Amino acid sequence: MRWHNLYRRWVLGRHFRFAREHLSDHFFDALTAYALGLAKLGVAEAKEAAWALLVLRKEPVPGFSGQLEDIFFTIDHTLRERFGLEVAGALRRGLSRNDLDLTVFRAYAAERMLRVLTALSDLRRELLHLGQTHRQTLLTAYTHHRPAQPTTLGHYLTGVENLLSRDYQRLRAAFMTTDKCPLGASTLAGSPYPVDRRALAQWLGFGGTLEHTYDAIAAGDWALEIAHALAGLAASLSRLVADLLFWAEQGGFVVAERISQGSSIMPQKVNPVVLEHVRAFLSELMGGPAILGHLNYSTPFGDVNDHGPGVLEPLQSLFYAAEGAVALLRVALQESRFVPEVLAQGLRDRSVLASELVDVLVSHRYLPLAEAYPRVQGMLRALSSQGRTVADLGLDDLQSHLGVGDPELLRALEPERFLARRKVLGGAAPEAQAVYLDYALNRLKLERLELKELKSRRRKALRILATEPLSLLASPPKTAPTP
Structure with a gap:
């Protein structure tokens, strides 16, 4: 079949190129796991299909020719051509692109979410480090855009970290929603082949299985939840950026030369543009819920492209913006310097x-x-x-x-005396700051251990699928939990 040129240009070619660049490994992972699931049932040639996929994944996926509409049919065509109709046909038993695509999309999103969580964890660690360094650095705190009270820069920065700890939990919750496997659901009513869906989820490194076959291929809330969590993070980070730019304007925060730019006409200027780039990324994140919300709104509860392939490019853009914003902000804090006498200048008149x-x-x-x-x-x-x-x-x-x-x-009227009296939980007194830092560092340590565990689980599972998938047939899989 030859597709209309406009359909090829605006839909098929575009989606194919995205999948080839970002999703090919995920497709091979999911197809291999499904072939192993069929092999466990004794389906003829299914084991051979798993082996054939192992061979094919070592070769580049052919580019878009206009004859085959997507990556799945490209792999299917190559299997038929290279390994015969029986091997290719075995893999198709009960398999739908509905559950296959959603498995691939969720696997991709989960992987990117782990990268965002890692970047945010690194930023929070930097804030706590600076909080420790600047526990006694006096700072004029503002309310309603006017000088209000003395505090310390360390107290401010650890307060921002406390806010970001909740953003981390919201992102983690979005990850947990996404980290569920639809594979084996087939389409709507479920597969006629009783593959062990929990085993498929475990082999693919997912944290659980989507419990209902209809919901497994119809749900779009997972992507919407990611967008909302990223927008919440953007709102929080934007407030830190606003303060850093305010301090930079006063000379209280001097952005490092390697991440600033000069003026084309005014030689005296050094512009803190890295913070403006962060702000631009954050603006993009703020628009995510609108895009994903419209993709989900008023669509039939079934397999539709609005919250199928339609979510991938918006999500990819949001992940890029999130990682970029967090990474640049961390570098800005690491390489730049605060000027204590400027930060405290609002305290001079007492x-x-x-x-x-x-x-x-x-x-x-x-x-x-x-x-x-x-x-x-x-x-x-x-x-x-x-x-x-x-x-x-x-x-x-x-x-x-x-x-x-x-x-x-x-x-x-002495700022140090003012601070010394603020010993309440979370307060600015040196003792209270020390207690909070111990608490926050321990909280972050536990979260980083969990994050390491999540990444390790996926990495180990996918390494086996990519290198020795047939070994999974040698012993019964451990049942993956269904949260």
Whole structure:
């Protein structure tokens, strides 16, 4: 059959090239596992089909000729030509492109998700390292775009890591949804051949099996869940990027030369463009749920291309953007430097310590809160009218405005003292920061161990399929769990 040139150009050729570049190994993995499943049932020539696939996967997949519509039919045609109709036909028993394609798509997505999770784990580790380094680096914290309180850069950075730990869990949940195998479901009603679907999932390195054959080939929520999780990550990272750009504008964050660019006309400029590229990647991630949502919306609950091949290029673009954004942000933090005196410049006039002055007045029983707050507020207005700041206060000023001339009130205006009192869980006091760092590092260690285990499981399973698949017929497979 010769396809219409426009159909070849806009659909078949495009999908074929994507599959040839990104999915070929996954197709051979899935087909090999299915051949082994049929061989376990005693289907004639199925074992030979597994061996034939082992031979073929060592050779390049032919390019798109316009005669064969996709990778599956290309492999099927080559099997018939090289190994005969019986071997090729054995592999087709009960096999549908519905469950085959969705198995391949999920395997590809799961692999890319593991890469994103790894990159995010590395970024969080860098944030915790910097948090440890900058536990005592004073920082002016802002609320509503105005200087608000003293804290430390370490406290800020570990706070961002805590936020990203939840993004990690959302991405992990999306991975777990994706990491289920549809193979053996055939199409809708299920296969007439009782292949052990749990064994197929185990051989392919999946974490479980999709429990229902109709859902196995109709579901599109897995890709939508990935898009939402990546958009959530983008929202979180964008806030860190916004702060880094704000500090860079002030000179408090100097981006390394290797990841910045100069101006074509203004020789004095060094532009922190790496952060702008990160922001562009994050913008792309924010659009992911809209694309994947539309691909799923109002489609029949069955095998349709909208959330079949249609999700692959959007997902590939989202994975690329996610890995790029996280990797570039980690490098920006690793290679650039913070300038402590600039980050703390909002503390110089001591106005951000006014709340501490109120608290000391109340805690030392000099004034009730209802009176202390307006008195301090009035004092600030008076100082401003005189062109003075809180840093200029003396005991006479305190006596005049507050009715109290205690030197303890002046000590309340020291940023280090302010921080030392914040010993509450997760607070900015040195002791509280140390407790959080221990907790966060241990949490990250456990997550990285699990991530290593997940990658190892897939790597070991796929290595066997790619090198010695027939060895799987020698012993009964361990039953893979179905979450």
